[in-house]
Amino acid sequence: MDKRNQKQQPDPSNGSKRKREGCLDCSDYFMAVAVLTSKMSEDPNTQVGACIVNQDNKVVSTGHNQMPKGGEDKLSWARTGDKLDTKYLYVCHAELNAIMNKNSADVKGCTIYVTLFPCNECAKLIIQGGIKKVVYLSDKYKDDVLTISSKKMLDLAEIPYEQFYPKGAPEIVININPN
Numbered sequence: 274m275d276k277r278n279q280k281q282q283p284d285p286s287n288g289s290k291r292k293r294e295g296c297l298d299c300s301d302y303f304m305a306v307a308v309l310t311s312k313m314s315e316d317p318n319t320q321v322g323a324c325i326v327n328q329d330n331k332v333v334s335t336g337h338n339q340m341p342k343g344g345e346d347k348l349s350w351a352r353t354g355d356k357l358d359t360k361y362l363y364v365c366h367a368e369l370n371a372i373m374n375k376n377s378a379d380v381k382g383c384t385i386y387v388t389l390f391p392c393n394e395c396a397k398l399i400i401q402g403g404i405k406k407v408v409y410l411s412d413k414y415k416d417d418v419l420t421i422s423s424k425k426m427l428d429l430a431e432i433p434y435e436q437f438y439p440k441g442a443p444e445i446v447i448n449i450n451p452n
């Protein structure tokens with residue numbers, strides 16, 4: 274094609290092979306997906322989100338803490354009172370939901386990004402499911418036996434866990450207004 278009379282289009286890349294400024298880093302994106310997923314939680318006190326990523330850096334699943342099917346409107350989110358009437362015996366943790374929701378055959382070799390350090394029951398699922406790394410945001414229950422035992426099991430299984438620190442800006446604004 275003769276390009277002599279073609280109008281020059283502005284080239285935003287400016288010929289550069291470098292990443293676009295402000296381009297989201299992979300791990301920031303995965304933790305942002307976990308945080309966004311946590312916004313689906315109906316728990317009034319702690320909303321947890323998880324995002325499972327495979328070795329090709331593809332998201333294979335997400336999950337948030339929610340009541341099991343059938344119990345959504347019937348089970349209470351109370352933290353205190355008669356144990357049978359609190360959320361603790363019923364709520365399905367974000368990690369469990371993410372593992373159950375996976376769109377892959379398994380989660381072997383995957384990394385889980387989670388907004389709260391996984392409890393001991395979730396650690397068991399992570400270990401037995403073959404997840405190879407945990408990246409977490411908050412460790413607010415670090416002194417709780419559930420977290421201490423979780424770390425003990427992850428250590429024994431040689432699954433590294435690391436706290437997340439953003440590589441780019443710590444705040445990501447998402448505008449879903451169509452106008």
Ligand SMILES: O=c1ccn([C@H]2C[C@H](O)[C@@H](COP(=O)(O)O)O2)c(=O)[nH]1
Pocket residue numbers: 316318319320321337338352360364365366367368389390391392393395
């Ligand atoms: O590994 C975990 C641990 C906890 N969760 C969920 C379960 C509950 O809905 C909240 C914790 O409630 P608190 O009021 O902060 O005690 O977090 C989870 O999804 N995964």
Ligand SMILES: [Zn+2]
Pocket residue numbers: 366367368391392393394395396
């Ligand atoms: Zn858990």
